[in-house]
Amino acid sequence: MLPKILSGWLLAPSVSSYGPAIDHLYNLVLLITAVVFVLTEAALVYFCFRYRARPGQKVSPSHGSTRAEIIWTAIPAAILVVLGIMSQSLWAKLRQPSRFPEEAMVVRVMAEQWLWHFKYNGPEGEIEVQNDFHIPVGKPVRFELTSQDVIHGFYIPALRVNQDAVPGLTSSVWVQADKTGQYELRCTQFCGTNHYQMKGQLTVESQEEFQAWLKSAKAAAF
Amino acid sequence: MKDKSFLRRWVFSVDHKVIGLQYLFTGFAFLVLGTLLSLLIRWQLGFPGKALIFMGHLAPNGMPGGVMLPDYYHMAFTMHATIMIFFAVIPILVGGFGNYLVPLMIGAEDMAFPRLNMASYWTYLASGLVMLYSFFTGTGAAKAGWFAYPPLSVVEPIGQTFWIISLMILAVSSLMGSINFITTILNLRAPGMTLFRMPLTVWAQFITAALLLMALPSLTVGVACLLLDRVAGTSFFMPAGLVIGGNTLERSGGNPLLWQHLFWFFGHPEVYIVIMPAMGIISDVISTFSRRPIFGYQGMVYALCAIAGLGFIVWGHHMFTSGMNPMLGTAFMMSTVVIAVPSAIKTFNWLGTMWRGNIRFKPPMLCAAGFISMFIIGGLTGIFSAVTPVDIYIHNTYFVIGHFHFMMVGGALFGIFAATYFWVPKMFGRLMNETLARIHIGITFVLFNLVFYPMFILGIAGEPRRLFDPSFYPGLAPLQPIRAFMSVCAILMFCAQGLFVFNLFWSIFKGKKASENPWESNTLEWTTTSPPPESNFEQVPTVYRGPYEYSQPDRGKDWFPQTEVTHG
Numbered sequence: 001m002l003p004k005i006l007s008g009w010l011l012a013p014s015v016s017s018y019g020p021a022i023d024h025l026y027n028l029v030l031l032i033t034a035v036v037f038v039l040t041e042a043a044l045v046y047f048c049f050r051y052r053a054r055p056g057q058k059v060s061p062s063h064g065s066t067r068a069e070i071i072w073t074a075i076p077a078a079i080l081v082v083l084g085i086m087s088q089s090l091w092a093k094l095r096q097p098s099r100f101p102e103e104a105m106v107v108r109v110m111a112e113q114w115l116w117h118f119k120y121n122g123p124e125g126e127i128e129v130q131n132d133f134h135i136p137v138g139k140p141v142r143f144e145l146t147s148q149d150v151i152h153g154f155y156i157p158a159l160r161v162n163q164d165a166v167p168g169l170t171s172s173v174w175v176q177a178d179k180t181g182q183y184e185l186r187c188t189q190f191c192g193t194n195h196y197q198m199k200g201q202l203t204v205e206s207q208e209e210f211q212a213w214l215k216s217a218k219a220a221a222f
Numbered sequence: 223m224k225d226k227s228f229l230r231r232w233v234f235s236v237d238h239k240v241i242g243l244q245y246l247f248t249g250f251a252f253l254v255l256g257t258l259l260s261l262l263i264r265w266q267l268g269f270p271g272k273a274l275i276f277m278g279h280l281a282p283n284g285m286p287g288g289v290m291l292p293d294y295y296h297m298a299f300t301m302h303a304t305i306m307i308f309f310a311v312i313p314i315l316v317g318g319f320g321n322y323l324v325p326l327m328i329g330a331e332d333m334a335f336p337r338l339n340m341a342s343y344w345t346y347l348a349s350g351l352v353m354l355y356s357f358f359t360g361t362g363a364a365k366a367g368w369f370a371y372p373p374l375s376v377v378e379p380i381g382q383t384f385w386i387i388s389l390m391i392l393a394v395s396s397l398m399g400s401i402n403f404i405t406t407i408l409n410l411r412a413p414g415m416t417l418f419r420m421p422l423t424v425w426a427q428f429i430t431a432a433l434l435l436m437a438l439p440s441l442t443v444g445v446a447c448l449l450l451d452r453v454a455g456t457s458f459f460m461p462a463g464l465v466i467g468g469n470t471l472e473r474s475g476g477n478p479l480l481w482q483h484l485f486w487f488f489g490h491p492e493v494y495i496v497i498m499p500a501m502g503i504i505s506d507v508i509s510t511f512s513r514r515p516i517f518g519y520q521g522m523v524y525a526l527c528a529i530a531g532l533g534f535i536v537w538g539h540h541m542f543t544s545g546m547n548p549m550l551g552t553a554f555m556m557s558t559v560v561i562a563v564p565s566a567i568k569t570f571n572w573l574g575t576m577w578r579g580n581i582r583f584k585p586p587m588l589c590a591a592g593f594i595s596m597f598i599i600g601g602l603t604g605i606f607s608a609v610t611p612v613d614i615y616i617h618n619t620y621f622v623i624g625h626f627h628f629m630m631v632g633g634a635l636f637g638i639f640a641a642t643y644f645w646v647p648k649m650f651g652r653l654m655n656e657t658l659a660r661i662h663i664g665i666t667f668v669l670f671n672l673v674f675y676p677m678f679i680l681g682i683a684g685e686p687r688r689l690f691d692p693s694f695y696p697g698l699a700p701l702q703p704i705r706a707f708m709s710v711c712a713i714l715m716f717c718a719q720g721l722f723v724f725n726l727f728w729s730i731f732k733g734k735k736a737s738e739n740p741w742e743s744n745t746l747e748w749t750t751t752s753p754p755p756e757s758n759f760e761q762v763p764t765v766y767r768g769p770y771e772y773s774q775p776d777r778g779k780d781w782f783p784q785t786e787v788t789h790g
Contacts, residue, residue, distance in 0.1 A: 004704070008679030011615070022611045029609055033602040040569065040598050047576040048591055051512070052583065059773035059780065060578035064518035068574065069567065076566040080559040083609055088552050091610040095548035113467070145545075149466040150374040151478060153543070153618055157684030157697075162543050162614045166478055167373060168461020171545035184697045188543075188618035188686040190367050192374055193292050196690040 015183070015204070016159040017140075017176035021090055023160075028086075032079060100174045101140035107133070109145045111152035111165040114194040116185065120214060127218045133185075134203045136210040140176045153188030156202055164189050177204040236336035237756055241343050242322030243649065248347060249314035256310050257716055259302040266290045266298075268709025270691045284362060292690040296365040297381070299688060301357075303368035304385065307496065308392055309350050311634050315499035316434075317346065317399065319641045320427040322649065324403060326747035326754060327424050329412025329763040334405040342398040349391035356384035367688065369489070372459035372481050376451045377466050383452060386445045393442040396434050403431035412746070414765030418520065419784065421745045421769040425523050426502025429530045430495050436534070437491035444484035451476070482544055486537035494533045497629055498526060500637025501568060504590045506769075507640050508572050510743045511587035512579030513780045515770040517571045525564035525571075532561040542610050543617045551610050558608040565601050569594065580773070580780070584741065585659035589640035592667045596632025600625060603678065618688075621681025627674045639663065642726065647740050651752040652733030655725050662721040669715035676704050742781045745769045749785050 009030060011023050051057070093099055108119040118133040119126055135141045145154050145165040152165045154173070158181075163173045185200030205213070232240060265274060273288035284294030321339065325332055333339045356363040364385035366375040375382055407428045411420070420428075447458035455473075459481045462474035509516040516522060538546065538554030572594050581587065603625040607613050616622065639662075647653050685698050693699040739748040750759050763785045771782035 004679055005675075008676075008682060011682060012684075022615060025609060026606070026612045026615070029606055029612060033605055037598060037602055040573065041595055043573050044576075044591065044594055044598075047573060047579075048581065048583075051576060051579045051581050053513075053580050057580045058578075059513055059580045061515065061772075061774050062517075062578075063515045063770070064521065064571070064574065066518075069518050069521050069571070072570040073563060073567055077560070077563045080562055080605070081556075083605070084556050084559040087555060087609045087611050091548070091551060091555070094611060094614070095551065097548075112465070149464060150377075151371055153686070155618070155684075155686060157615065160615050162617050164544050166545045167464055168477060169479070169545050184695055186684070186686050186695060189371070190296070190374070190688040193296075195296075195688060196292065196692070196694050199695055 012158070014158060014160050015177055015179040015181065016161070017178055018090075018094060019160045025087060025090060029083065032083075095173075097172055100142060100172065101176070104140040104142040104174050105136070106142050106144060107135070109143050109154060109165060111145070111147040111149075111154070111187075111191075111198075113149050113192050114187075114198040116152075116154075116198070116200045120217075122214055122218055124218070127214060129217050131200045132203070133200065134205060134210055134213045135175075135177060136207045137177055137180050137204050139207070140174055142172055142174045145171045145173070150191045151189045152191045152198065153186075155186045155188040156183055157186065158183040159202075162188060180204045180206065234340065236332070236340050238321050238325050238333045238336065238339060239649075239754065239756075239758075241339050242318050242320075244343050245313050245317030245321055245346070246319070248343075248350065249310050249318055252305050252309040252350065253311075253314065256302055256305040257719075259298045259305065261713060261716055262290070262298045263295065263302060264709040264712040266295050266690065267692070268706040268712075270693065290690075293365055294362070295690045296367075296688070297362050300365050300367050300385075301353075301363050304353065304364070306630070307368065307492065308389065309346075309353065311496050311630065311638070313346060314638055315496070315503075315634065315641075316403075316427065316430060317343065319423075319503065319638075319645065320403065320430075320499060323645065323747060324406060324424055324427050325410065326648075326750070326758055327421050327745050328407060328410060328415050329746045329759065329765065330406060330410035331757050331759070331762075333402050334410055335402050338398050338402050342395045342402065345391060345395035345398065349388045349395060352384055352388040352391060356381045356388070359384065369485060370445075370448065370481075371485075372448060372451060372476075372478050373461075373464060373466065375448060376460060383449065386449045386452070389445050390442060390449075393438050396438050400431040400434040403427055404435065407431075412763050412765055415746075415784075416765075418523070419765055419768045421502075422505035422516065422519070422522055422526075423499075423502040425526060426498045426505075429526050430498045433491045433495050433498070433530055433533065437488045437495070439488075440484050441488035444481055444488070447484075448481065479541070479544060479546055482541055482546075483537070486540045487534070489540065490537040491530075491533045493626070493629070494529055496634050497637075498529070500593070500634045500640075501526070503637050503641045503644070504572070504593050505568075505575075506743075506745070507586045507590045507644055508575050509770045509772065510644075510741055511582045511584055511590070512576050513582070513772045514575055514579035515772055517574030517577075518567075519768065519770060521567060522571055525567045528564040529561060532557060532564070536561055539608060539613070542613050555608060555610045559605070562601065562605060562608065565597075569598060569601065584643075585654070585656060585663060586640045586644035586741075588660065588663045589636050589643060592663065593633060593636040593640065596628050596636065596670070600628030600632060603628065615684075616681050618686055619681040620677040620685045620687060623687055624674050624677030624681060627677070631670055631674065639666075639722070642722075644741070645747075646726065646729065647736035648747055648752050648754070650730045650733075651736050652729050652731075653736045653740060654729040654733060658721050658725040662718060662725065665718040665721075666715060669711050669718060672711040673708050673715060676708050680704065739783075742779070744771060744781055744783050746784055749783060 110117040147165040147167040155162045183202045187198035275288045277285040278288035361379035363381040450456040457473040457476035460473035460476040464471040536558045539558045736752045773780045
């Protein structure tokens with residue numbers, strides 16, 4: 001458990017096309033805050049030791065320094081505004097519906113207490129599955145989320161996707177998984193008694209496997 | 223004045239000092255209750271499914287045989303947050319210390335409206351009793367989270383209605399209180415006490431009162447609509463086509479996000495309402511014990527004003543993943559990163575105050591040093607959540623819980639400890655035991671970090687909040703040892719507070735007698751007796767200078783009271 005104190009700050013690898021961009025921004029914030037953390041805490045500890053009460057210690061009667069205050073207002077402001085601008089461009093790419101990939105496959109997600117419904121458009125009509133859902137690797141997919149009762153949260157950490165499913169509202173997120181495998185879908189919005197059991201399972205697989213799964217899911221539905 | 227009956231003097235008093243103490247001790251009682259609820263949460267998270275036999279007797283419906291059911295867990299976290307925010311921390315910092323200190327620190331005899339002040343306390347108590355009563359309804363207290371998002375909060379059982387009614391009553395109390403604070407500070411300052419000679423504790427209370435005045439109506443309106451949605455069948459927050467638990471609801475036209483906007487328009491200023499009074503207190507403590515003028519006094523005041531102003535335009539960062547228009551996400555992200563700047567200024571100015579000082583590490587100063595170190599962590603981790611793309615990953619995870627507990631416990635609670643150790647000698651004329659205080663602060667600091675630091679690690683591992691049993695997810699099950707470790711530390715941390723409680727009550731009755739000014743501080747409350755007489759000062763004080771004139775040259779002593787007359 002001990003090594004986790006520091007290594008716990010490293011993100012588990014992401015498997016979506018834009019995951020590395022998010023992780024890159026995270027690492028940048030981590031780096032900046034780590035430096036500020038070390039410097040300020042070191043100053044605090046040093047001052048506590050260096051200026052502890054001792055007889056005859058000379059104390060500065062100064063009420064401050066406008067120059068110092070301007071410096072330590074301007075530097076954090078500049079860093080934060082740059083961070084803001086950097087995240088804005090990524091945020092728009094991820095969330096602005098007009099910038100979603102046009103060729104994305106649409107999966108409609110209907111949340112209810114306490115399970116997930118996924119609706120696919122197959123060649124022969126609509127297919128619905130629950131909790132266990134699949135998407136093809138390397139293809140953009142758009143999830144259109146809504147809920148039939150209370151608010152739920154659609155969170156797939158490995159894909160860096162997190163979006164509430166709100167009744168009366170359809171929210172879209174897109175994702176392109178770049179690695180096959182199985183990933184957990186966790187509910188992040190408190191939704192009542194069995195909130196903690198509202199687990200989904202995503203399988204990312206090759207286009208062929210996906211088509212086969214779609215077929216078998218259709219067979220099971222009838 | 224001496225012939226007042228006990229009831230008139232200590233119970234139905236209009237004296238701001240007595241009302242302050244009433245708020246303080248009522249708030250402390252709620253603080254204990256809120257902490258016990260958090261221990262129930264930690265018990266379930268650390269040792270899921272393990273029985274707490276005595277709870278089986280206390281709460282046979284929620285914890286049959288002592289084993290917690292999910293809804294009891296949900297009630298525990300809902301009421302933990304509600305009680306801590308509304309009934310413990312704000313009443314202690316504003317109602318308690320604010321009430322006691324503001325008139326003393328500005329040289330006034332009492333608050334501007336003493337009877338309104340009394341009404342405010344009793345209304346607060348009434349609302350607290352309604353909240354407590356809700357535990358005893360058949361289905362228990364509210365369990366839809368302190369954020370009470372509809373539609374869930376509309377279809378919850380009766381406890382939620384009591385929750386709403388209690389908060390409506392509390393809004394009345396808060397309104398009376400904030401008007402009283404603002405009027406007092408604007409109108410009752412002693413001669414010479416200009417606004418820019420006020421201690422930062424008073425400035426912080428002033429701005430907090432303004433925030434309460436402007437933010438709370440949004441919550442009041444929200445809960446009024448929520449109440450109508452619950453009992454009158456309206457659809458403020460209920461869209462068409464809801465099917466809940468198999469029942470189709472005959473509602474249409476509402477929008478669940480409207481509640482979120484109303485709630486967080488109040489809810490985010492609320493965060494600053496909690497931390498600002500502590501910021502003011504810490505500023506006074508650091509300057510007093512560093513024997514050094516506060517670094518950049520005016521900058522500190524402007525930073526408080528900036529936080530207050532910006533605090534009203536950042537609420538949307540609670541809703542980055544809610545489904546609101548992504549364009550709004552951009553706007554709220556920019557305002558949120560900007561609000562970090564005044565907080566940074568305050569931190570640097572505190573450090574600047576300690577720089578080239580002569581720091582006396584008395585208990586209040588130890589709390590202040592702890593406060594700064596944890597405020598830094600709380601502030602820096604806030605940047606992760608402000609940056610929208612990163613927030614996508616950590617929104618509604620334990621990362622956020624870690625972040626705000628560093629502000630609420632590391633910040634506000636350490637502010638409360640600092641204020642208690644600092645002003646109890648004034649309030650009761652007795653010093654608190656220093657050795658016990660040092661042990662208490664040290665242990666609390668270490669255990670606090672052991673409880674809350676791992677939350678960042680859990681959040682980065684993608685653990686969502688509010689899960690009754692996170693191990694239900696195979697990906698989160700291996701983290702169980704961390705959760706158990708946090709729970710053990712939380713229980714130990716709670717036990718360590720026994721030192722504080724014992725020290726407080728023992729000192730009030732048996733502590734060493736305190737002089738007028740045991741800390742050699744400059745502000746007005748230290749120029750009157752400990753405890754102060756009913757009218758606070760024998761004669762109205764006159765103020766000649768600002769509150770932070772420590773270690774000024776050519777004086778025999780290193781402090782310079784605001785009221786001291788200089789000759790020549």
